[in-house]
Amino acid sequence: MATPNKETVLEWYRQMVLIREFEEACQQLYNEKRITGVYLHLYSGHEAIGVAAVACMEVGRDHIITAYRDHGLALAIGVDPNKVMAEMMGRRDGTSGGKGGSMHLASREHNFWGGYAIVGGHLPLATGIALAEQYNGTGGVVISMIGDGATNNGYFHEALNMSGVWDLPNIWIIENNGYGMGTAVERAAGNPILHQRALGYGIKDLERVDGQDVFAMYEAVQAAVEHARAGYGSVLIEAITYRYRGHGVSDKQYDSKLREELEKWKREKDPITILRNRLEKKYKDIAKTLDAIDAEQKAVVERSIAFAEASPLPNTYEELFAHVYVES
Numbered sequence: 001m002a003t004p005n006k007e008t009v010l011e012w013y014r015q016m017v018l019i020r021e022f023e024e025a026c027q028q029l030y031n032e033k034r035i036t037g038v039y040l041h042l043y044s045g046h047e048a049i050g051v052a053a054v055a056c057m058e059v060g061r062d063h064i065i066t067a068y069r070d071h072g073l074a075l076a077i078g079v080d081p082n083k084v085m086a087e088m089m090g091r092r093d094g095t096s097g098g099k100g101g102s103m104h105l106a107s108r109e110h111n112f113w114g115g116y117a118i119v120g121g122h123l124p125l126a127t128g129i130a131l132a133e134q135y136n137g138t139g140g141v142v143i144s145m146i147g148d149g150a151t152n153n154g155y156f157h158e159a160l161n162m163s164g165v166w167d168l169p170n171i172w173i174i175e176n177n178g179y180g181m182g183t184a185v186e187r188a189a190g191n192p193i194l195h196q197r198a199l200g201y202g203i204k205d206l207e208r209v210d211g212q213d214v215f216a217m218y219e220a221v222q223a224a225v226e227h228a229r230a231g232y233g234s235v236l237i238e239a240i241t242y243r244y245r246g247h248g249v250s251d252k253q254y255d256s257k258l259r260e261e262l263e264k265w266k267r268e269k270d271p272i273t274i275l276r277n278r279l280e281k282k283y284k285d286i287a288k289t290l291d292a293i294d295a296e297q298k299a300v301v302e303r304s305i306a307f308a309e310a311s312p313l314p315n316t317y318e319e320l321f322a323h324v325y326v327e328s
Contacts, residue, residue, distance in 0.1 A: 004055075004218065009279065012055065012214050013290065016047040016272050018297040019072040022081060023245075025301045026071070026088055026102075030249045034309075035088050039117075040102045043072030044244035048271035049175055051076050052217030053143050056225045061138065063111040063129050065122050066145035068248075069175075070105045070115030073145070077110045085304035091311035097322070098314045119147075120155035127159045130168035130234075141169040141228045143221070149180020151194050157201075160234070164201035167233035171224045172203075174238045175211065181247045195238035203234040211239030212271045215278075242269065 004012075023042040029035040043050065046069060054076040057064065066073055074084050079095060087094030088102055095105055106114030113129070116122040126144035133140040150156055151174060163170040174194050178185055185192045198205035204227055209220045217239060224235035242265040245251075279286050314320075 004215075006283065008055070009275070010289070010293070012051050013272070013275055013279065014293050014297065015051045015054075015076045016214070016275065017294055018081070018300060019043055019047045019050070019075050020272060021297045021301045022075060022084070022304070023071060025305065027245065027249055029088070029305070035102075036090070037101055038248075038250070039068075040088075040249040041068035041247065042243070042245045042249065043069045045242050045265070045271070046175055046177065046211070047072060048214040048217055048275070049173065049211045049239045049241060050145075052214050053145075053171075053173060053221050055218055056221040057143065058140075059110055061111075061140045062143065062225075063113060063126075063133070063140060064143045064145075065113040065116075065126050065129070067116050067119070067122055067147055067150065068103055069145075069147075069243075071102065074105045074107065074112060077107070077112050079105070079107045079110060079112065081300055081304040082307040085301075086308040086311045089308040089311075090313065091308050092314045092319070093307070093311035097319065098311075099319075099323075120150040120153035120159075123150070123153075123155045123159035124162075126170060126172075127162050127168060130163060130170045131166065134166070134168055139229055141171055141225055143171045143173065146172060146174045147180065148174055148176040148178070148185050148194060149183070149188065151197065152180075152188055157197075160197070160201045160203065160236070163234040164203045167231070169228040169231075170203075170234040171221065171228055172198075172234065172236045173221070174236070175241055176238055177241045177243045179243075179247070182251070193238075195236055198236035201234075203236055204232070206235055206237045208238045208240055211241035212269045212274055214271060214275055 023044045026035060030040050050072045083095045087096055087100060090098040092098050103115045103117045106112060126142050130142040176194055180188055195205055195207050206220050206224060210216045220237050227235050276290055
């Protein structure tokens with residue numbers, strides 16, 4: 001396994017900062033009612049997982065799919081931040097013409113099959129995509145993100161069972177942030193060691209990985225990709241992470257105990273801080289470069305907001321019914 005060079009790691013840092021800035025801007029825009037709707041699920045705190053997963057992909061050959069927290073993956077895989085923000089604001093220039101919104105981002109160009117609103121509903125789709133890749137002999141793999149709460153869903157067990165039966169090139173990544181909505185994993189799972197569920201379906205278990213360390217995640221996902229691409233079947237990874245916001249932006253779950261827990265994670269296990277410290281330790285005088293990246297990503301997000309607000313709303317009758325049916 002090749003060691004990432006300086007340029008690659010700086011690109012990881014850029015992506016992580018972009019995701020954080022974008023998500024925190026979305027929170028503010030929602031508070032100001034410039035992003036509307038009931039649900040908006042942010043990736044703040046999870047950045048290292050998504051960036052590492054995308055770094056292991058051959059974009060255009062491999063596939064990736066997720067559920068709620070899809071903005072970060074869209075940005076990491078290279079979807080235009082302007083189009084992502086326009087979708088957040090329900091504008092015509094968004095990735096889905098402003099009709100998909102936060103929970104339904106997708107990009108055919110990048111084989112990014114999006115976010116899904118149904119808990120676990122994307123997992124059988126990941127199995128199906130992997131079956132197609134295996135059948136067509138492309139050598140492509142399918143990375144699927146799974147929330148810890150979704151591992152108790154029937155879709156999870158059915159999808160992993162079939163991927164095990166058929167030795168499909170699925171890489172299942174559980175993003176275990178400790179809570180399914182507001183319920184702690186230990187209260188919802190008979191066995192809270194979630195990666196051990198791989199054993200029941202005969203797929204490779206890569207155990208727990210520090211989801212706040214982009215290097216640890218990269219090594220784990222790279223090993224999983226090599227395993228799946230070689231035809232040895234599916235892999236399950238459990239990434240330990242923490243979300244910095246509630247389940248959704250309207251979630252007021254943080255009581256004093258959880259607030260203390262959150263601040264501890266931010267102080268000791270922030271993925272961007274961990275990576276920055278590593279870079280500063282290895283490369284002398286890199287702080288100015290990192291500061292410049294920080295400033296540029298803030299500017300990228302500011303430009304995306306301006307782009308979105310200049311984009312028209314999809315407010316015609318024709319647009320209402322467009323892309324609903326396929327004419328034969």
